[in-house]
Amino acid sequence: MISFTKLFFWLIILPTLWLSPFEGTQNRFKTIKHEVIINHPGEKDPVFTILNEIQNQDGLPTRYTMDVYSVICLEEVCKVIPVKLFWNNTGEYQKYELAKGETLEKYEADLFETEDYIKLQSILANNNSPFKEVYIDEILTVPDEHGNEDVDAVSGATALELDEKDTVPGAALTCFTLWHWANGDVVLKIKAQTGKSASEIQLIDFILDKNNTYFHIALEELESRELYTAPFIDATIQKVLKEESVLRPAYKFLEKAGNDNYLKASKTLFVQGHKEQKLAALQSLKQTKQNVPKLYLDTLSDKVSTLNSYQETSLLLELMQSKNPNSQQVIKNVMPLLESEFLIARRAFWFLKNQILDDNQVNLVNAFEEQYKDRL
Amino acid sequence: MKRREFFSKGTKVALAAGSIPFITASCASTNDVVYNKKEDKWHHLGTGESGIVNRKKTTEFDVAVIGGGAAGICAAVSAARNGAKVVLVQDRPVLGGNASSEIHVHLNGVNNIKGKAERETGLIEEILLLNRFENEQESWSVWDHVLYEFVVREPNLTLMMNTQAMEAVMEGNKIKSALCWQGTTETMYTINADVFIDCSGDGLLAATSGAEYRTGREGKKEFDETFAPDEPDGWQMGATLIMESKDMGRPMKYSPPSFAIKYTHEGAHKKRHFKGFQDGIWWIEVGSDNDIIADFEQNRHKLMGYMHGVWDYIKNSGNFPEAETLALDWVGSFPGRRESRRFIGDYIVSERDMTEHKHFEDAVAYGGWSLDEHNPGGIENLSEPPSYFHYHFKEVYQFPFRSLYSKNVSNLMFAGRNVSQTHIALSSSRIMATCALQGQAVGTAASICNKRNVSPREVGQKHINELQEQLLRDDAFIPKRPANDPLDLARKSSLIFGSTTSSGAAKNLLNGMSRDIDGEINHWQSDGLSANVQLEWETPIDLSKVELKCDTNIKRNIMMRKDSRNDELYGNGVPKEMLKTLSLQGRVNGKWVDLGNISENKTRLIKFSFESIKVTAIKIDMTKTYGAENVKLFEVRCYA
Incomplete structure (x- = not known):
């Protein structure tokens, strides 16, 4: 199939992306075959097939291919054409190729026109295509694809309604079949394989990549390899700050790190992060089973006056109340908040009411209580 | 005949094959089993006593709802929950109307707008969710009981089954009483009520009140309807009988009964397809171009014949090899009706109101099923497509309150297929979940009539805002009409925030829109669980109620289906997005106090009610959904 050269418009549109690095340097790439089991909604049973992983000279998977069939055939009524599908290393569908001399067909043996091939490419590249939600029997029983049929109230019998822009008229079954090959089960398998094949250095690159899909691939793989060491933690912090x-998958990972790394990560996110990072760090510190030293919490409380929102302040005070009550340093840091805008001041007041205060502090708190007794 | 004469002269009552007598008022007779009790000598062998049975009863209610289908149930429950003393009169042994185990029609609604549902919320949502919890096995007869439970658990609501509302007793232009015959107890009830709501479909009570109505199809000109016939005529869409089969795993023979009508499919339109025939064929349909109510028994017999004829064709024509091992498992005997009377309100909804999405200031309901007008003749006109499916909506349309009360009977409302609309408008709005929304609207309106001692028309003219606000509070949705309840204290809060946010924003919970629609996000969604939402007030408030609207994924259908379809568009279980476990705390003097816990939530509208307490903040802690990793809310309300 690799030798198939029937190329269509999409190759003209994006020639550099697909042609130059790959075709010209094929000898530097390595293909690894994986036996995979794919569930396709048009097939009753799981399909055993081969997923080809193409690695570059650094062992990094750069793309995947799989040979599939254009149409799932029922009652021998359709013509089956082998098609090669291509994905990048995050499982995003890229393109398709047909064997030389082969053409795709529509209902009643009409052939695909040039624009049909282009449209098929755009359908397959849309991972939210309506084909995601269509049943195969809806396609098989309704040759008229243009929405002239519908559902009746009584039986709920459904017929397919697709906009013309979403399908190749007369070839909905081909679109359905290939869309599910291109965007189905295989995507997760490709992601997992990319993670497995990546070296530790490549995983760090993945963490830092702008494309978050790489981040998720890397974290899944790091957890599977149980790699919670400093370089990965540092890269994760760097990523999450931006x-x-x-944040959530990152913290799921960070919480499994050793205590030093965990505390370092949380402090960095709290001190350097924006509101969401600060909240995530505080929430984690409040709930974690990791050891959180009082001194560490005292240091965090030094930042209370720099917090910009009620929510951050309140969560920090909850953390202090639960893991570091009656700390003189915390109390000292919180006292000035009585002069803040009212909601924060009131929150500080209630925190302070539960702390052991010196006389001066008691006086200040009582004064606040007297001043705002109707609003507490 | 005047009502008084009816009582004094007596009326012949013919007990038909069913338990419901047919009263022919023009043919008085002394053989009246209902009223002439002196001739009925009940003798009790145990006690040796003889006596005259009392089979006449009079009852008093604020609101009487006639018809226990989706519309009637929602009308009765909404009126009862909003404080009215209500009776629901149902002429069948089960609730549910076309969706009941007697008929087996899917309770469809806005199933598909651009590939997604726009599900009806409010009471019908509560019912469909309850069914997903209590009827995991998707049994039609258990569904009947789910509906029964939904109704009888209401303390303000009396349910009368097997009871036919036969005739209105008038006082001027008001219905004073409904005469109702309960066949199982041989009892004639006189139900007095301030407001009557006819949700019976055919609308016998409303018709006998003298309420104006029409039947048949409007001509194009009257409402400038594209899809109406050139000239008006009498055609009404037919009724359908459903059949269901099961796979016996071995070849099964089938011989049609003597009353089967031979079916060949010869000359049939290509859109008369057999897809899903295992669960019934909706185009086995017979209508009428005259008095479709008078024709009912004749049409029922025909439909039974056609149904067996079509099944004979499926089994024995050789065209359906997949049917070899199938056998009929359930066959309908009571056709599901689509159309008969349409009562006239202050407004008649027509095609353009729907297709041009007219904005009604008095909108109280919505729809979005296609203009699904079935062909004149039904199965007796095979060369036509079974439905024309004239128009597919790309967004929902509004339905006005003025179409839900009678223009000439001052205390009569209606909901369901008998409301004030054209034949073409009916072809879309007849869908049951749309009817249910109308039901909730009129039930709620009836409670306002009762509280304020006003007529339905006055509700529309003077209290429409109150009606809309109550509907929205009760989780109904009115397109392009955000809630703005001045009593809602959540709107007066100084701050609202979620512990985490993965999409939307906590402030959306106060914007009055309880769903994502029209391209706008109106939700807050957590980033993981547990999560909480907190509201802060600068000064303490008196609080006794907190009401939330949680996500149930209204973009996916949840009604029970015969094929138990479970995919992106239809779900066959409890929506995984739904909030399961939550608790509410209020902050009193700086300390959080428990105000309520719910461990197994089963509703979209979640209500906490407690002794009034002064708080400066509330916190809603959410710990579990039914499977989703994040929790999503659409609204938080607080009331004193």
Whole structure:
């Protein structure tokens, strides 16, 4: 199949991406075959097939390919064309190729036109295509694809309704079949394989990559290899400081690190991070079973006046109440908050009411209580 | 005949094959089993006593709802929950109407707008969720009992089964009483009520009240409807009988009964397809171009014949080898009706109101099923497609309150297929979940009539905001009408935040929109569990109720289906997104106090109710969903 050279418009559109590095330097790449089991919604049973992993000279998987069939055939009514699908190393579908001289067909033996091949490419490249939610029998029983059928109230019998932009008219079954090959089970398998094949240095690159998919691949793999050492922790902190959307998986990883690394990570995120990083660090410190020394918490409380929101302040005070109550340093840091905007001041007041205070502090707290007695 | 004469002269009652007598008012007779009790000598052998049975009863209610389908159930429960004393009168032995175990129609709604559902919330949502909890096995007869439970657990609600509302007793332009015959107890009830809601579909009570109605199809001109016929006519969409089969795992023979009507599929339109025939074929349908109610028994017999004829074709034509091992397992005997009377309100909804998405200031419900007008003739007109599916909506349309009360009977409302609309509008709004929304709207309106001593029309004219706000509070959705309840203390909070956020924002919980729609995100979603949402007030508030709307993934259908379909568009279980376990705390004098815990939540609208307490903050702690890793909320409300 590799020798198949029937190329379509998409190769013209993005020639450099797919052609130059790969075709010209093939000898430097290595192909590893993996036997995989894929569940395809058009097939009753799981399909055993071969996933080809192509690694570059550094052993980094750069792309994957798989040979599939264009149409799932029922009752021998359709023509089956072998198709090669290509993915990048995060499982994103890239392109398809047909064997030389082969063409795709529509209903009633109409051949694909040039624009149909282009449209098929755009359908397969859309991982949210309506084909994600379509049943195969809806396609098989409704040759008219343009929405003239619907569901009746009584039986709920469904018929397919697809916009013309979402399908190749007359070839919904081909689109359905190839879309699920391109965007189905195989995506997770590719991600896992990329993680497995990556070296430790490559995993650090993955962590720091702008594409968060690499971050997730790396963390899955690090957990599987039980690698919680400093270089990975540092890279994770670096990533999370820039990208708050990966905070939760990052903390799931960080919490498994050794105590020193965990505390270092949490302090860095609390001190250097924005609101979401600060909140995540405080939440983790509050809930963790790791040892959190009182001195460490005292140091954190030095930052209480720099916090910008009620939520951060309140969470820090909850942490102190639960893991470091009656610390003189914490109390000293919190006292000035009585002069803050009211909600924060009131929160500080209630925290202080539960602490052991000196006389002067008691006086200040009582004065606050008297002043705001109608608002407490 | 005047009502008084009816009582004094008596009326012939013919006990038909069923238990419901047919009263022919013009043919008075002394053989009246209902009223002439002096001739009925009940003799009790045990006591040796003889006596005259009392089979006449009079009852009083604030609101009487006629018809126990989706619309009637929602009308009755909403009125009862909002404080009215309600009776629900159902003429069948089970609740559910077309969706009951007697008929087996899926309780469809806005199933598919651009590939996703836009599910109806409010009471119908609560019912469908309850069914997912209590009827995991997807049994139709258990579903009947889920509905029964939903109704009888309401303290303000009396349910009368096997009871037919037959005739209205009028006082001027008001219905004073409904005469109702309960066949199982041979009892004639006189139900007095301030407000009557006819959700019976055919609308016999409303018709006998003199409420204006129409039948048949409007001509194009009257409402400028694209899909209406050129000239008006009398055609009404038919009723359908469903059949269901099961795979016996071995070849099964089938011989049609004598009443089967031979079916060949010859000349049938290509859209009369057999997909899913194992679960019934909706185009086994017979309608009428005249009095479809009078034709019902004749059509029922025909439908039974057609149903067996089609099954004979499936089994014995040789065209369906996959049917070889199938056998009929359940066959309907009571057709599911689509159309008959449409009562006239202050407004008649027509095609363009829907397709052009007219904005109604008095919108109280919505729909979005296609304009699914079935062909004139039904199965007796095979060359036509079974439905024209004229138009597919890309967004939901509003339904106005003015179409849900009678223009000439001052205390009569309606919900369901009999509301004020054209034949073409009906072809979309007849879907049961849409009818259920209308039901909740009129039930809620009835409670306002009761509280304020006003008519339905006055609710529409003077209290529409109150009606809409109550509906929204009770988790109904009105397109493009955000809630803005001045009593909601959450809106007066100084601060709201979520412990974590993966999408949306906590402040969205106060914006009055309880779903993501029109491209707008109106939710807050946590990043993992546990999570909490906290509201802070600068000065203490008196609080006794907190109400939340949680995610149940309303973009995916949850109604019970015969094929138990379970994919992106249809789910066959409890939505995994739904909030399962949560607790509520209030901050009193700086300390968090427990205000409530729910360990197995089963509703989208979650209510905490407690003794009034002064708080400066509340915290909603959420620890489990039914499977989703994040919890999503759409609304938080607080009330004194």
